[in-house]
Amino acid sequence: MKKILTTPIKDEDIAGLHAGDVVYLNGLLVTCRDVGHRRLIELGQALPVDLRGNAIFHAGPIVVKDGDGWKIISIGPTTSMRMERFERDFIRETGVKLIVGKGGMGPETVEGCREHKALHAVFPGGCAVLAATQVERIERVEWLDLGMPEALWVCRVKEFGPLIISIDTQGNNLFETNKAEFNRLKVPAIAEISKEVRFIK
């Protein structure tokens, strides 16, 4: 059975979820990436979208004009780590409950998710048409002056996912655990290969 989160997300909806769980999203998902974060946190500009209980997507879509509205052609996650500098403050300022992106995030985001009860989840990178077909409609766009990839696209989504939780509300970080394991496994692998490539004699 698919585990589905619906916005507005409440603390108790996500308290029992763990890093490594797979969920889907119904409701409001707003794209927000580098400059969107910078404007709120560094430049102190108020965000033109209320994110309380909602979800953001680290993504820059391909969008085309469709009559009076817009249509998503392709939308996929970008590297979340670029937003690490801002995310803890961003969670505190906005009350966002779910952050969707690609790859892991760092200790500051982990703290933000623990303090304010939020999640970071991964949508499989490069699966941009799959994601686009799960966007029911674009409700509106803000900060279009930033250009297509950086603008805030307010999307209504249906069973958006799979979303693999990478940071939960208890301080677990899937990618940190994985990376420690990769670094442990790489040592014997390198040693093994090095024995076989002493071509300079």
Add this chain to the structure above:
Amino acid sequence: MNMPASASPVPAPRTAPLPDKEQAARELTDIMARFTGYVGKRLPQDVLDKLAELRERETKPLAKVVYDSMFDNLEKADRLDRPCCQDTGALQYFVRAGAGFPLLGELKAILGDAVRQATKEAPLRHNAVETFVEKNTGTNTGTSIPWIDWEIVPDDDTCTIEVYMAGGGCSLPGAAKVLMPAAGYEGVVQFVFDVITSYGVNACPPLLVGVGVSTSVETAAMLSKRAILRPIGSHHPDPQAAKMEALMEKGLNDVGIGPQGMSGSASVMGVHIEASARHPSTIGVGVSVGCWAHRRGTIRFQPDLSYEILSHKGAVL
């Protein structure tokens, strides 16, 4: 010789291109625009085969979820005729042209026009930011973009063009460095593993890893890019280099990065090495990375512009 007096054996010098040349240029532009768009929507056959094999072999549940999404996505991209990843990259063309290819002189302009056309028609995301001006040109063209790499072949009149879409995520891990000879090939291995296990994790694995071993930083870097243009499953002709490719592929897979860094039974689609002779005091090493959505395509033109698509099975433009 029995020649009518009016016929001149020496062609008159041309100042403007012939009209049929202009038409040929338009035709080539159109084909390259359509091919570029096509490459953004469908992966080459060797990549598809490799992904299917890795998916089949995968045992971890989260990794399987990711592989399922990838194939679902590819099917939808094909059916809806849309770019399979939203990041359609900075456009790069690797040209191998015969010195006698009729449109050799026009090719640079043709490829620029093809990119502008594909950007509108495919469509492609606007990914060319003019450096220092810090403005997105909105056309995917700008100073030296599309990036074109030339190789001219004497006594030949065909032209083979390799299209590559260099996405942001998969370009980020790129690194190059010059090692001292004491570091040996062991140093090359260490460098590759350090890059892949740190930055590679966010570059949408399973990755195609290109390694250049050469004399200095830029030659190693360029060879590493050429390495990821080689078809998956191909091997370096030198047996020691081929052995090193196989060892690094196995070693990286043993690290088990898995699709999207979720951990899984593979990390890479392959490791390719390209090498040149080098200065005795240096070992230049470069690493380039292709992501799972490795959008690469090869097309070969005859002088009359009839063409053959070598990378994609059954492709229709």
